[in-house]
Amino acid sequence: MVRLRLLWASVSELPVTSALCRQVAGAVGQAEAWVERCRRAVVKRSADATLGEALEVIGATIDNAVAQFERQLEVEKKLVAAAEERRGEQAGAVTGDEEADAAQASAPPSPTRAAAAAAGDDSGTLYCLCQRPYEPGANMISCDSCGEWFHMRCVGVSLAQSKSLREYCCPVCAAVAGREGAGLAAALARLRRTKRPSRAALGALLEQARALAAAAEEAALELALVKFDRWATAAARAMEVHEASRRLEGGERMLPLSAGMLLQLLRSAASLEIDAGAVAERILSLLRGNAWREDVEAAFAAGARPEAQVAEALRDRAVALGIRPESDVVGCRLAAALRAFEAWKARADQALAVLTAAASSDEQVRAASAAAAALVREAQALAIAPTGDVDLLKERSTLYCLCQRPYDEQRPLLGCDHCSNWYHYECVGLRSPGESGAGDEPDDFRCPLCCRRAGVAFDFALPPGSDERVARLAEGSKAAGEGEQAGRGKQASHPVHPETAGPGAVPSPRKRQRLGSH
Known part of the structure; x- marks a missing residue:
């Protein structure tokens, strides 16, 4: 392109026009028009950067993402080696302690690490949403959820605010927890150095450039896309492995990605100057899935039994x-x-x-x-x-009365003063309490079963068919080995299903009085 422009500059000074001159002029015009289209698609309106400078920024963010992926991959290998050493040949999940130990080497700058970084002993770690190396003197804040460090200016936290915060949750962790709001999007918007074009838009521009006789920055654009595709392919493969490791069938043969790897992939995707929103959303989904699994394990941990609603x-x-x-x-x-x-x-x-x-x-x-x-x-x-x-x-x-029906608060019950059994008034020939509370309630009520055991006549006229019910219940009580248990203060139990008795299973005398007044 540079040679074509020089040729056009020398030819345009000649007083003679020719087909070659017109061809060169057309090629230069088309190339310059492509550069302008490309610049409008990449460079922010408020910036005065050239297309070449913007493509350098894009390429640098991709280089950072690739480097951090490879660096984190080494950490993953250490995790796998630690797991294999601990478990031999048996496959197993990486514990939180192992991950913490392996991740210690890449911990955010503490005072000790800050001094090491200042001395040039940093190992290439990038921090924050901006994915830049440690900067001596920069105000940073640590996330209490993931442990990552962030520049306060990048996440919109002032020095005064940081002093009053008891805990800080970074925009990434807030997004994972579903509490993002505009936190992550707003922080990323502040950090954008280009328009963050899509891969498809840049690919279309590259195809246009290839159709031209010559185009400036075509090689730089092509290189950026090649590197982006390399990172995106590696990230996609890593996510596929993680997803496969979480499946019940076949998952036991694979180890999941650590939280550190997933968070690094998310920060890299967010920091790229080529739109990687789809990748970021997929990683967010994986992190939310991890959080969900942690909640499932917590719900059933140590013999705990969650309620149905949980x-x-x-x-x-x-x-x-x-x-x-x-x-x-x-x-x-x-x-x-x-x-x-x-x-x-x-x-x-x-x-x-x-x-x-x-x-x-x-x-x-x-x-x-x-x-x-x-x-x-x-x-x-x-x-x-x-x-x-x-x-x-x-x-x-629990069944009550001669009719052997469950408790119904619409039908008042009368307790026997000589055993634990309860009876509907009408089932033992008594008048049920009405709205005024008046009804038949003997001072000393002996139920038909107790009368049968004692060999005395029941004092009231039973409804037709009751004798058979009394005989059947008496036989059942005898078979169960239940004898007469006299006295008002004895514990209530059921003659047929004593194992079902419990608090509230059998009406108490106080409930009897209350129900009798309805």
Whole structure:
């Protein structure tokens, strides 16, 4: 291009025009027009930089990203070697302690490291969103989440603000946690030195340049794109390996990328002067997936049993992140726990529906009560705590009265003064309390079962068919080895399913009085 311009300068001074002159003039004009188009696509309006200078900036950011990737890759190799040395030939996940030890060499500048960097002993570490080496005298702030150091000017924190901060979360970690707002975007906007064109836009400009007879900066643009593609390909491959390591099938043969590698890739993608937004979003998704897995592990750690709402919220987060828990190396535990809980919950709902339905037959109620008692026992083995469902099952699985129905707060119960059994007023021939609270309530109520055991007549007229119920219940009590337990102060229990009794399972005398006043 330079030679073409010199040729045109010498030819244009001649008084004679020719086809060659016109051809040279056209080639120079087309090349200059391409340079201007390229400059408008790359150089910021507020800058007076040339296209060549802008391409140098773009190339430098790519060189930094490649260098940091290769540097972090060495750290990853140390992590793998440490894991293999510790576990022999067995594959396993890298622990947090191993990662911390391996990452210590690349820790942000502490006073000791700052002195080493000032002495020229820095190992090429780049810091902050700007991805520049340590600068003596620059005010920096450390993120309490990732440990990375940032120039205060780059993240918009003043010296006065830094003194009042108890904790600082950098824009990158805020974005990972979903608390970004405009923090990361605003910080990156302040640091932009070019228009940050897309790879596609620069590729189109390069194709235009190749169609010209000559174009200035074509070689620089092509070199920048080659280096960018090299970095993007390496980053994509690393992310593919990480994603594969998180899959339940085949993931045990691979180690995931460390948090340090993912964060470095994200900072590099954010600092590039060629738009790498798609790469950054993918890395953000991987980091959020890691955070989700940590929350899943914490929810089930040390025998803990999360409540259903917590487990379901974790599943919803996985869906939003595009993770299939059942296929995830960590999420499979959550998926299995939810499957078991939901199957248990479906059976519990079915039993409760029968127990609360007025149309259920005696046989159906007895079967549902036994099923509910079994479900209460099974609940102890669930990885997810059913909480309120168990309390409801305990209450509904306990059957009362001659009718052997679960507790219904709409039907007042009267307690026997000689045993633990409770009876509906109408089922033992008594008048149920009305709105005024008046009703039949003997001073010393002996239930039909106690009368049968004592060999005395029941004082009240039982409804038709009650004798058979009394006989069946008496036989059941006898088979269970239950004798008469006299006295008002004895602990309540159920004659058929004592294991289901618990706090609130059997109405207390105080509840009896309250219900009797309704």
